[in-house]
Amino acid sequence: MTRDAVAEFLSSVSAELGEIEQAGLYKRERELTTAQSARIATTAGASLNFCANNYLGLADDPRIVTAAKDALEEWGFGMASVRFICGTQSPHRALEEEIADYLGLADSILFSSCFDANGGLFEVFFGPEDAIVSDSLNHASLIDGIRLTKAKRLRYANADLDDLRARLEEARDANCRRIAIVTDGVFSMDGSYAPLEGICDLADEFGALVIVDDSHATGFVGEQGRGTHELLGVMGRVDIITGTLGKALGGASGGFVAGPSEVVDLLRQKARPYLFSNAVAPAVVAGSRQALSLARAADAERVQLRANAALFRSLMEEEGFDLLPGTHPIIAVMFPGDDGARLATEIADAMLDDGVYVIAFSFPVVPRGKARIRVQLSAGHTEADIRACVRAFVEARARVAGN
């Protein structure tokens, strides 16, 4: 490019940045000066953290840190290879087997992230003769992964079984070879669950596969933390589960697809983000194995997490806040209407000044008029932390909204 052409390019990029800023959508990253935990410090000062996906409080667990350190010594820093050339060590396979065993499926395959798992999954199995029926609130990585296929794409209204049935009828009438129903197990902006029992019933009726992304569930949803399929009584009826190691399971990085062994085998042969991207680092694999083992045994933490979410809900409702209903540790505090986006943002900012870190979401991340502050509870929060969070909500509301 000539100098002039570069200048023109950069000036149009600046203009776009300006538009983002103007629309109030510019994302500024707050820098943590500590490890990830329920109590952190940022460059703005100390705070209680209510916006991480650290559901079991494992992100800085010393047992995981030790396992990762030991693996650095034993297995080295990095693989410098994709899995199928020379990037597979014994711990990689062990973790894959352990994930599958926990979820109640035959096998699993690791990816660099769940984003990549979802990005690689669909194009291996679905072509122009197939149909993918997808919930309207599905995660961006599912949407992108589905877009990479030439399959017929049908969208149903969030968690709406009547609409799902109508889309399945459409797929059946088109004589599709394969039909898949794809949903998040937990919708991350609402903290609501997919109606998996109804979905599995419809899947039986229409001969469809059920694919669930359980990123906001694996490790803590359900009695043993196996996920939404455990909670909703459909273990053995969900065909394929994708998930992340970057949330409850220690929070480092990595994702997986779990399912029948033929599915996993074909992904190893053909999934592009698997074939053409580096193996997960050994220390992350070892730390994640330790995290998974801790999660399996974390009955007390799961009880604590449920109690924390219930306490937060009841205290906030007593104070007259408007919460989306549910039981998941993602709790949406709603600020509806035209002024909601401003209110939510100003309240979240005021709370940070009080040492409580929460984040406001507004359009286009959530529908217009449905702004919210999303609070995420962790088993690592104490009752005092939760009461401090509620107090900060009450005081910030008084300051910002004058009530």
Ligand SMILES: *Cc1c(COP(=O)(O)O)cnc(C)c1O
């Ligand atoms: C967080 C999340 C992902 C992305 O997981 P990464 O491992 O961080 O790429 C994918 N799907 C859902 C539903 C998620 O919540």
